[in-house]
Amino acid sequence: MQPNFGKSLRNLAVFAPLKSIIAAFSNYSGMTARRSSVQSLYELCAKTFRTSQPLTQPSQASQALSSLMDTIGPGDVGLKDESTEDDRGHGVFGLSELSRTARWSQPITYLDLYECDKFTMCIFCFPTSAVIPLHDHPGMCVFSKILYGSLHVKAYDWVEPSLVRIVKGPENITVRLAKLVTDKVMTAPCETSVLYPKRAGNVHCFTAVTPCAVLDVLAPPYLESAGRPCTYYHDYPFSSFSLPDGADIPDKEGEYAWLAEIKSPDIYMRQGRYSGPAIQP
Secondary structure, three states: OOOOOHHHHHHHHHHHHHHHHHHHHHHHHHHHHHOOHHHHHHHHHHHHOOOOOOOOOOOHHHHHHHHHHHOOOHHHHOOOOOOOOOOOOOOOOOHHHOOOOOOOOOOEEEEEEEEOOOOEEEEEEEOOOOEEEEEOOOOOEEEEEEEEOEEEEEEEEEOOOOOEEEEOOOOOEEEEEEEEEEEEEEEOOOOOEEEEOOEOOOEEEEEEOOOEEEEEEEEOOOEHHHOEOOOEEEEEEHHHOOOOOOOOOOOOOOOEEEEEEEOOOOOOEEEOOOOOOOOOO
């Protein structure tokens, strides 16, 4: 007896359109699943930073980026939350000791996610007590999201017009007045912080209270030939030096400090391997 495939063929014909729809939906779902949070962040950065000009103040563009970064956690970038682990990364820190590190301390790990001349995406993984000293971001906008752990952040903005004085002594130093913007511990989960070229804490330093990781977007990135070098500073209490003759503080309610440029410190840092979702430019 010859098999009768007629009914089966008719059933296949009926279900063919449905199968096409299911296949199309599956393909779409796969594409959606493949677009990771990091990929979405890259695409939004590429759309936002089309030139090397930074965002100079809060805007819809900066809010969109901040909102997207707020949703990113350690698992989205191939990390695990290590904030509860005792890594015993207790280094030796201080102005006179920036160039040396206790032998039992752990390095800061730097992960490069993406870099071009318009923006950089990277992650810093800190052991407990690790420090990135006070440094600036000239002509730059920086988005920072703490992925896990607790981080002490201290940040200043320059007083404008600038107040500068030269302090005579064995080593003549030039100090410039800055206003304290932030001095607090931030613990994940928390909102993304944003600094701009002349506001919101352009000069800052980080100290890890626990093991922690920070996702950064720098736009544009450091580039000395373009006038964007990274300069390090030491902060002196405001009471350390008097104001120049005839000068006055514009906002007497704020906290101030004198910042002096220092040599680039020898930061204990190593290059790590990014193991999160690949970014497709």
